[in-house]
Amino acid sequence: MSRLSSFLRSPVQVLGTALACAVVFSLVWVARATTGSAPAPVVVSEGGSGAAGGATWRLEALATLDELPSGLSVTEPAPGAVFVVATFRYDSGLDTLYCTARLVGDGREWNAIFSTPVDPSASSGCDGRPSGTGEVAFEVPGSAVAELAGIEIRSGAEAVRLLGRVQ
Amino acid sequence: MVATVRALGEEFTRLLGRTAAMWWRMLPWLVGFTLFGWVGYYGSVLLGSEVAPRWPWLVVGSLALGVVVQLAAIVAALRLVVLRAGVARTEGRGSAPLRVLSQTMLPFLAIYAAFGFIDDYARDVVTVVVGRDSLFGGSDLLSALNPAGSLAAALVVLAAVAGLFLLRRILERAAERTGRVWLGLVAAFVEACFTLLLLLSVFRLVDQFWLWLNDRELSAWIEALQAGLFGWLRLDQVVVDAWEFLSQTAWPVLWDLLSQPLAWLALAGVVAGFQFATTDDLIDRAGRRTAAGPSSALRSVSGVAREILAGDLDAPVLPLWQAFRPLLRAGWPLLGGFVLGFTVIDWAGDLLVEEVVRRAGFPAGADVIRAAPFVGLVPQVLVLGLQLALLGVTAARAAEITAVERPRIARPGIQAAVVILTCILVALSSLATTGDEEAVVTGSPGEPVALLAVTGTVAEPRAAASLVDPGGAGVTTDLVFVVVTIAVAQERDGVPLVAELRAGDRRYDPWDGRSGMLAAPGFTSRRDVAFEVDPADLAGPLVVRLVPTVAVSRGIPVAEVALPGLQASGATSYDSLARTSAG
Numbered sequence: 001m002s003r004l005s006s007f008l009r010s011p012v013q014v015l016g017t018a019l020a021c022a023v024v025f026s027l028v029w030v031a032r033a034t035t036g037s038a039p040a041p042v043v044v045s046e047g048g049s050g051a052a053g054g055a056t057w058r059l060e061a062l063a064t065l066d067e068l069p070s071g072l073s074v075t076e077p078a079p080g081a082v083f084v085v086a087t088f089r090y091d092s093g094l095d096t097l098y099c100t101a102r103l104v105g106d107g108r109e110w111n112a113i114f115s116t117p118v119d120p121s122a123s124s125g126c127d128g129r130p131s132g133t134g135e136v137a138f139e140v141p142g143s144a145v146a147e148l149a150g151i152e153i154r155s156g157a158e159a160v161r162l163l164g165r166v167q
Numbered sequence: 168m169v170a171t172v173r174a175l176g177e178e179f180t181r182l183l184g185r186t187a188a189m190w191w192r193m194l195p196w197l198v199g200f201t202l203f204g205w206v207g208y209y210g211s212v213l214l215g216s217e218v219a220p221r222w223p224w225l226v227v228g229s230l231a232l233g234v235v236v237q238l239a240a241i242v243a244a245l246r247l248v249v250l251r252a253g254v255a256r257t258e259g260r261g262s263a264p265l266r267v268l269s270q271t272m273l274p275f276l277a278i279y280a281a282f283g284f285i286d287d288y289a290r291d292v293v294t295v296v297v298g299r300d301s302l303f304g305g306s307d308l309l310s311a312l313n314p315a316g317s318l319a320a321a322l323v324v325l326a327a328v329a330g331l332f333l334l335r336r337i338l339e340r341a342a343e344r345t346g347r348v349w350l351g352l353v354a355a356f357v358e359a360c361f362t363l364l365l366l367l368s369v370f371r372l373v374d375q376f377w378l379w380l381n382d383r384e385l386s387a388w389i390e391a392l393q394a395g396l397f398g399w400l401r402l403d404q405v406v407v408d409a410w411e412f413l414s415q416t417a418w419p420v421l422w423d424l425l426s427q428p429l430a431w432l433a434l435a436g437v438v439a440g441f442q443f444a445t446t447d448d449l450i451d452r453a454g455r456r457t458a459a460g461p462s463s464a465l466r467s468v469s470g471v472a473r474e475i476l477a478g479d480l481d482a483p484v485l486p487l488w489q490a491f492r493p494l495l496r497a498g499w500p501l502l503g504g505f506v507l508g509f510t511v512i513d514w515a516g517d518l519l520v521e522e523v524v525r526r527a528g529f530p531a532g533a534d535v536i537r538a539a540p541f542v543g544l545v546p547q548v549l550v551l552g553l554q555l556a557l558l559g560v561t562a563a564r565a566a567e568i569t570a571v572e573r574p575r576i577a578r579p580g581i582q583a584a585v586v587i588l589t590c591i592l593v594a595l596s597s598l599a600t601t602g603d604e605e606a607v608v609t610g611s612p613g614e615p616v617a618l619l620a621v622t623g624t625v626a627e628p629r630a631a632a633s634l635v636d637p638g639g640a641g642v643t644t645d646l647v648f649v650v651v652t653i654a655v656a657q658e659r660d661g662v663p664l665v666a667e668l669r670a671g672d673r674r675y676d677p678w679d680g681r682s683g684m685l686a687a688p689g690f691t692s693r694r695d696v697a698f699e700v701d702p703a704d705l706a707g708p709l710v711v712r713l714v715p716t717v718a719v720s721r722g723i724p725v726a727e728v729a730l731p732g733l734q735a736s737g738a739t740s741y742d743s744l745a746r747t748s749a750g
Contacts, residue, residue: 022202028213033216140749
């Protein structure tokens with residue numbers, strides 16, 4: 001009788017092995033499946049710089065504004081909300097560089113909104129240039145400003161979380 | 168007729184009793200093997216979502232691996248059950264477990280795919296992978312697998328499909344000739360890759376082809392031909408409604424009720440080793456009877472064609488027929504008892520899942536992903552184990568009846584009619600209970616209703632023939648517009664809500680096609696939603712439903728807000744832009 005046949009005939013071995021596999025798999029699932037399929041972001045403490053997606057990133061400033069430039073006029077936030085503008089430096093040896101940014105709060109995040117940079121020399125996010133200064137704007141409830149903890153920038157499959165407080 | 172109903176009831180209760188005993192006796196194996204399958208299924212989902220951001224095409228391979236592992240576990244469990252039930256053939260097949268596995272995997276997989284089980288698999292997997300990606304900002308899997316973007320991508324995918332198809336046939340033939348076990352298992356993996364590639368990628372090319380065809384003049388010709396042939400038909404609305412109910416509601420439910428147990432019966436037939444006559448055999452016999460055969464060149468061409476096509480025809484059809492026949496020989500009551508038993512176990516599993524989800528609290532956000540495999544334990548371990556035991560005892564009961572009792576089937580036509588009618592009644596009764604799949608939260612206009620992590624409010628219902636936007640532009644309908652202002656609010660990341668209007672059995676989607684509503688954390692988003700409805704429906708009750716779009720289909724909390732009686736005015740305001748405010 002082959003080793004497999006004798007294994008299959010033993011109820012203790014079949015059930016024991018299956019339960020062990022199931023427990024190990026459950027632990028792996030709980031640990032991995034809720035961390036996101038994309039690689040975990042590199043966390044950079046306030047004022048520091050970190051590498052992700054072939055570039056280095058540094059958060060320069062996180063500031064609130066009551067209005068944003070929009071062509072010849074300005075845009076105002078929704079009632080009870082404020083704009084938060086993040087300014088960051090990025091540097092890469094790539095030909096072109098693109099990224100997306102999210103504002104990080106206490107267990108919740110906000111997507112960037114379309115906006116014209118407050119500083120005309122800055123790019124809107126990363127617009128393809130391999131290095132420079134980027135600006136992204138977010139709209140958040142006024143009550144959420146105190147909880148803001150930085151921004152997360154994703155470039156390709158990699159991400160960096162740049163910690164910082166609103167000045 | 169009464170005797171048939173009584174016999175059906177007796178077979179049903181006998182089968183359930185024996186199933187419970189068989190399940191208890193085989194508990195370690197049934198739970199063990201189904202757990203291996205469960206790990207294979209969700210392991211491949213996890214692996215697929217891990218590789219998706221960097222190498223999306225590897226998702227096909229990882230899911231195929233999961234399919235093979237799960238099916239191997241099912242085959243092993245089913246083989247043990249039919250052996251224990253004393254209905255498995257062993258002669259003519261190697262008795263070593265791996266050899267049996269290797270020889271049965273391909274036909275098993277073919278039936279599994281033919282009855283749509285792989286479709287469910289792919290859909291579930293894509294839902295979890297895409298859900299996980301969207302929750303955590305990963306890649307867009309389905310876009311990455313879309314071959315319709317460029318001619319080169321389409322050609323590569325089509326070449327891969329053709330290559331996998333040929334490779335499977337070569338491996339299958341090599342496994343038959345050499346008797347090497349691993350070749351059969353690799354062939355099953357290749358076949359699973361082929362099927363999943365069709366389901367995840369090639370379907371886009373098929374869609375593209377139909378879109379292209381609809382744009383051609385040929386399409387207009389076909390429509391004109393149809394109008395010429397059938398345009399004169401004028402059916403009463405009652406007949407049209409009845410046909411719609413039969414074809415779109417009753418038949419799919421009945422088919423679902425019958426196809427699942429019969430498909431599993433065919434699978435059990437494959438594993439038990441019932442004697443099959445393949446299309447190949449039938450053609451061979453026909454060929455031997457033909458005195459003057461075709462020329463050798465023609466024979467070789469027909470041989471290749473037969474080789475390619477006959478195997479794929481055999482796989483789903485013949486095992487089903489071969490498995491179905493002995494059961495039918497044992498009488499319609501046994502067949503009916505089996506179908507009902509299978510269905511009852513299925514329903515009991517659904518109810519258990521619903522109850523567990525209700526007691527544990529409905530998962531939201533990332534918890535939907537976290538909970539998915541644990542909710543899946545009920546159908547994939549408990550229910551599947553019981554159904555495998557039922558298959559074994561049904562086959563044993565069929566053998567018992569035909570060998571010992573040899574039933575005299577009086578009036579088989581009446582027996583068949585009674586059993587089929589019972590199945591139809593059971594199928595229709597399931598229609599009445601489908602509402603239980605949702606946990607309905609009733610609300611009133613203007614009153615916030617909490618759904619998962621989102622709060623929805625339906626307010627300011629009105630009806631009019633015309634809509635006027637804030638700019639003063641208007642649009643008029645020959646029917647009537649029912650407009651409501653819907654607000655959604657959430658403190659953290661939530662799920663989008665979809666709005667729909669129900670008027671009795673009729674369901675209306677938003678007139679502008681924009682159905683999903685979502686607010687950023689800490690915000691309330693408010694906009695008007697219009698439904699274009701039959702004026703006659705204003706007289707009856709109108710209900711706006713807010714449905715969260717989540718990856719789990721059972722036990723979803725759904726808000727239902729009954730609208731007060733509405734009188735259509737000439738025009739009403741309609742602001743389709745979402746207005747947000749903090750809080």
